[in-house]
Amino acid sequence: MTQILNFVLRTIFIAHLGDTLNGVNGLYTSILSVLSMAELGIGTALNYSLYRPVARGDIEKVKSYMLLYKKAYRVIGIVVALIGLLISPFLRYLVKQPQGVSVRDLTLYYFIFLFNTVSTYFVAYKYSLVNAEQKNYIQTNILTVTKMITVSLQILVILATGNYYIYLLTAAGVELLQKIFVSRYLDRRYPYLKEKQVEKLSKEETGEIISKTRALVFHKVGDVARLQTDSMIISGFINVTLSGFVDNYNLVLNSIANVVNIIFNSVLSSFGNLFATESREKQYQIFKVYRFAACWIYGFTAIGFSMLLTPLIEIWLGEAKTLAFSVVMCILIDYYLKGDRIVLSNFKTAAGVFEQDKYLALIQGAVNLVISVALVRRIGLVGVYIGTIVSGLIANVTKPVIIYRVILDQPVGGYFRDSAKYMAALAGLFAALSWVKHLVMGTVSVGSFAVMFVIICVAFNGVFFLLFGRTEEFGYLAGIVKRRIRRES
Numbered sequence: 001m002t003q004i005l006n007f008v009l010r011t012i013f014i015a016h017l018g019d020t021l022n023g024v025n026g027l028y029t030s031i032l033s034v035l036s037m038a039e040l041g042i043g044t045a046l047n048y049s050l051y052r053p054v055a056r057g058d059i060e061k062v063k064s065y066m067l068l069y070k071k072a073y074r075v076i077g078i079v080v081a082l083i084g085l086l087i088s089p090f091l092r093y094l095v096k097q098p099q100g101v102s103v104r105d106l107t108l109y110y111f112i113f114l115f116n117t118v119s120t121y122f123v124a125y126k127y128s129l130v131n132a133e134q135k136n137y138i139q140t141n142i143l144t145v146t147k148m149i150t151v152s153l154q155i156l157v158i159l160a161t162g163n164y165y166i167y168l169l170t171a172a173g174v175e176l177l178q179k180i181f182v183s184r185y186l187d188r189r190y191p192y193l194k195e196k197q198v199e200k201l202s203k204e205e206t207g208e209i210i211s212k213t214r215a216l217v218f219h220k221v222g223d224v225a226r227l228q229t230d231s232m233i234i235s236g237f238i239n240v241t242l243s244g245f246v247d248n249y250n251l252v253l254n255s256i257a258n259v260v261n262i263i264f265n266s267v268l269s270s271f272g273n274l275f276a277t278e279s280r281e282k283q284y285q286i287f288k289v290y291r292f293a294a295c296w297i298y299g300f301t302a303i304g305f306s307m308l309l310t311p312l313i314e315i316w317l318g319e320a321k322t323l324a325f326s327v328v329m330c331i332l333i334d335y336y337l338k339g340d341r342i343v344l345s346n347f348k349t350a351a352g353v354f355e356q357d358k359y360l361a362l363i364q365g366a367v368n369l370v371i372s373v374a375l376v377r378r379i380g381l382v383g384v385y386i387g388t389i390v391s392g393l394i395a396n397v398t399k400p401v402i403i404y405r406v407i408l409d410q411p412v413g414g415y416f417r418d419s420a421k422y423m424a425a426l427a428g429l430f431a432a433l434s435w436v437k438h439l440v441m442g443t444v445s446v447g448s449f450a451v452m453f454v455i456i457c458v459a460f461n462g463v464f465f466l467l468f469g470r471t472e473e474f475g476y477l478a479g480i481v482k483r484r485i486r487r488e489s
Contacts, residue, residue, distance in 0.1 A: 023244030077121030271350030292473035298339030330385035
């Protein structure tokens, strides 16, 4: 339902407020993501530290960690606010060709975005305890309900007023009420967090957090430089309207990716228990199953998008707002490789392994910025995504080596052989389905789109089942599904 509302909102937004403000909206989201770099991995390090005391029911230790978390996030919120204010005078240089939007309005819009981001830090730390208890659904449900209310009200605001200020303030008001509710709800759920008598963490415990945070700082800085700067480069070097066109594609991609990511991220806390209680052989088995499921699901969605994403944009917004085939393919190659990296990063994070590749993300960020900025001047938009792909591949190659050697104690060759099998299957399916698309979708229409969608679903999943249906990984997944069906029936 949330995804449908997002599409309705985007359609109404573009029709009433225009492509320029659509681009500004996406750009400011990216800028605030860069500002969130101030968190610098403290949350990840503290979440990892909470697994054991929560599992043991050690309330006093939980209180100690949560107090540290609370203090750290208050400082972070203040830092983000100050950095955000310092950036505001330079917005005019980040927004190229903002047709019909004054510098004054650009600045005020930005301050509303900044308020939303800063206020989050004064509540977000409380979710860590819920997630450590493997009750991620609480956070997911709250955020989903908030999003549905926000989007519904914003649709009404645009239709009634056509005013971007009221549009932004509506979201800010709803999210502020949500933060107040979350704070009070979690205080009632964990009343001991309000107790004044809290033991200080030992030097060893504090030192462990500092050590992990220090390593995660490099990961965070590099990830931001690689993942959150594309919109800023497009807006600054080409124009903000094109950034909005890209954001339309990302809305469709993310509507699926967010659902898929929830599935793969939801097991993160379970992995913490896996590493605490199971043998390396069991860990290796679960990793291979986890990776196989990701390759199937991300591969299926990537192939589907390669055939249907641009036709969907054409049906939805018109041919004038579509991107070149080369750009779309670069975006989707990165999408698939990113899915592979989510598996690697989640597994490595749950194992508490941060030190071995702490400089890797910095290298990736630098490579992305250098290649993207150099190529955007020469070949335009596709150059931005070539930089993103090349920088991402560095992690796709190095992270498996770390996981197999440090965590699993296995030869890494098996990982890359599996990668070659999965990618060969995807390449064959892409070639075959491209030929079928040429026959079915000579003219883009809702009918030809629906037919091609059914063909992709049947062909992709049928071929993957034929190729991998007898593997141990597929058998393990099939067993999980069968057990759940029995429980529900």
